[in-house]
Amino acid sequence: MNHDHRAKVAKQQDHEWAARVVRTIGQIEADFFHAAGPLSERMMTEGHLAIEKVVKDPWQIIENDWMTQVVCPDWKMARGVGTGDMWLQISEISADEEGNEHTWIAAATKTGPSFLCVELVFRRGLQEYAEAIIRDDKAVGALWQQGFARDEESLALFVPIHIPAEKLAQAFEQNDLTATVAPFGKAMAQAIAAKPALDTLLEQVRAAGKRK
Structure with missing residues (x-):
């Protein structure tokens, strides 16, 4: 970005927003x-x-x-030591192309460009083959009925986690988050219940890896 472009971008800023931010910067940062x-x-x-x-x-x-990662013995690597050929993991999926930092709170409440989920993750050596299969709606169709979704940009397969902001605020106010964080457990339970369909997917991914 050259000097002229930076200057142009600066002039395009929302001046009222900028002024409000500066006036309250101490509170914003805290x-x-x-x-x-x-x-x-x-x-x-x-x-x-x-x-x-x-x-x-x-x-x-x-x-x-x-x-947090959840592993299954059936998904362990045939050779070597590691988390497994695939596992379930609490992840953040973001649409922020700038890579800006966001809080877990914003992700959980979906008040920013990212959200929390239980993601199905493959080890690096299988990722390429997994993505090719995940693109196929027929190959992953059984997972839609189990609460899974697919991020079309990253091709991540996941069960979303969402906590309404006001509900979380009230939980902090009452100093008791137990019931409010239940979506974490619910999403993981949904993902675990989908094991038969996930097993089938892993078999396809492993087979694709062996053919290469």
């Missing part, structure tokens, strides 16, 4: 860091606890930062 830090951390921690309630043997939970 609120953002509070939302990105303590509030998001508590919500994600309690979301993890909600998931623990629905994950039963032989499924296992792995906590990787805030990306």
Whole structure:
């Protein structure tokens, strides 16, 4: 971006919005860091606890930062050590092409360009083959009835997680998030219940990988 282009972009800004932001910048920054830090951390921690309630043997939970992962012995790698050929994971899917940072709170409440979900993730060596199959509506059609959806940009398969903003606000106000984070557990339970269809998908992906 050259100087002239930067200047043009600057002039196109909403001047009233810019002035309001500057006048309240102290409160905006304090609120953002509070939302990105303590509030998001508590919500994600309690979301993890909600998931623990629905994950039963032989499924296992792995906590990787805030990306809670749920693995299944049937999906383990034939060779090597790792999370598996595929697994379920709490993820954030974003439509923000700029890659700007957003809070988990905004993602959970769908008040920004991203949202939370339980995503079906494949290991790197199978990702290419998985994407080719996921593009095929017939290959993944059985998953739609199980609550899964597909992001057309990233080709991610996922079960969405949504918590209304006011409901979450009231939960923080009452200092009790247990019922409010139930969508975390519900989404994971839906994904786990789809195991037969997910098994079939993995078989197709593994077969495609072996043919190459």
